[in-house]
Amino acid sequence: MKTYTYTQKKDTRSGFGDGLTELGRTNPNVVALCADLIGSLKMNQFIKENPERFFQIGIAEANMMGIAAGLTIGGKIPFTGTFANFSTGRVYDQIRQSIAYSDKNVKICASHAGVTLGEDGATHQILEDIGLMKMLPGMVVINPCDYNQTKAATIAIADYHGPVYLRFGRPSVPIFTPENQTFEIGKAIQLTEGKDVTIVATGHLVWEALEASKALYERGISAEVINIHTIKPLDDKAILDSAAKTGCIVTAEEHNYLGGLGESVSRVLAKHNPTPQEFVATNDTFGESGTPAQLMEKYGLNSNAIIKAVETVMKRK
Amino acid sequence: MPNTQQLKDLTTQVRRDILRMVHKVNSGHPGGSLGCAEFFVSLYNHIMEHSTNFNMDGKGEDLFFLSNGHISPVYYSVLARSGYFPVEELNTFRLINSRLQGHPTTHEGLPGIRIASGSLGQGMSVALGAAQAKKLNNDNHLIYSLHGDGELQEGQNWEAIMYASAKKVDNIISTIDLNGQQIDGSTDTVLAMGNIKEKFEAFGWIVIEIEQGNDIDSIISGMAEAKSKTGQGKPVCVLLKTVMGNGVDFMMHTHAWHGKAPNDEQLAIGLAQNAETLGDY
Incomplete structure (x- = not known):
């Protein structure tokens, strides 16, 4: 049987942050938005390198989804960042009307998904987000497994035109997939x-x-x-x-x-x-x-x- | 550039379109549509620099976003009569397989529409995003948006209003249709919003008031003043005082026609008060 080992553990949200940083260097249309959680979403490096392409929205997720939809008009590729709960349930109607139904090229990037967010408890641990997002017509739903795959997925979704929900988490988990892998949306x-x-x-x-x-x-x-x-x-x-x-x-x-x-x-x-x-x-x-x-x-x-x-x-x- | 009489004639024709569209399918929102007819006509035929050669990104032109999507009849009529799509297509309003959905959408590819609206309170956020994209693109054109007054009861607006001034989004002119009516009654009886002008000013916006929101000259001069206030580090709000149902006497000054279509007899009366100017579709 093929076996897998690992030498390092890392959080998948860092894969998102590093993927976003790379996109900042390679794709001038990528912009990022955050609702007061830049540290948690690991967005600091992107912001440092591209301050003009970052939008700090404050604690106002509904406004963030709308602004992201608007930024696509003019050719930007917005990546929104907040916890999975506030990325989905809190703003379902904004995503539904202004992003999914409006066919907007927004990447909804959601950290701290599931129970492994840990001590903050149930108010922050959404276990319904995949269902909410997969039911939206046209929405792509991605949940990568480790740091390397999350980084690859983050980079890959910038080249896909259409709304995407990218789900990742907080705990450190083994890195067992290849570095610099090619990420193919929809391919098991x-x-x-x-x-x-x-x-x-x-x-x-x-x-x-x-x-x-x-x-x-x-x-x-x-x-x-x-x-x-x-x-x-x-x-x-x-x-x-x-x-x-x-x-x-x-x-x-x-x-x-x-x-x-x-x-x-x-x-x-x-x-x-x-x-x-x-x-x-x-x-x-x-x-x-x-x-x-x-x-x-x-x-x-x-x-x-x-x-x-x-x-x-x-x-x- | 069209003169005021031409714009008035167009407005009359747009009123006829609105009445006929909602009558045909016995549904839709004539009240707010009629109240904003002069505004839409002025916007698309005098105020905005825009191209009917539609593309979604709209680089190098002014863009408009309708937040209170239920007044789609006036939007569709003015888009069609401005050259975005054939006027005959107004015949398909709210019918199956139409691009003219009950509430506007990009989903069917109707030229002129850049965002779906209908679920209220979302348009200002979208307009702000588009305004910031213009800045990133070094595009000096403006973003215009329209919102109902009752719509301001949706909390997302206040997130957007706070954001716009905090981030100095000064290439946007958001107009509030102050007709004082919403579905269940006057805005004061449903949920009084106090002094909207003072609220916008307290949130850091420049506010321009257009007292005669159904008078084309007043709209044009008020919007020119609003435009002159852009680029000064602050977002600009226009309070447009309109009469719901304007131009059809029995529909005016009441919320009753917010979302109700006229019957055959009422249509005839309404059309008689607005004689054909440019030809019905």
């Missing part, structure tokens, strides 16, 4: 080859899926791990090909099972090849204060939860 990445079960994971749960696959291998279970960094458009073919081979599937995400990656996968399977599926996701609940590791454990979002789900789903084959 098969990380391990397996025959007994497919594990489809997104964001922070991809590493957990790899950890789970190692443990499962030791028990004689061969798991095919697929990294779905793009939830919309979904790589239907990659999922169907793998499910046809293994006959069962586990989806894993730091999000409510309602509206998340798991539901998107279910739709594809139900339509083309009904397959037993288990969901590693939060169970229609809010989060709470705690360390990221404690919260991942309590809400069933780690490799242990994935292993359990694999055991369950394999019995249903």
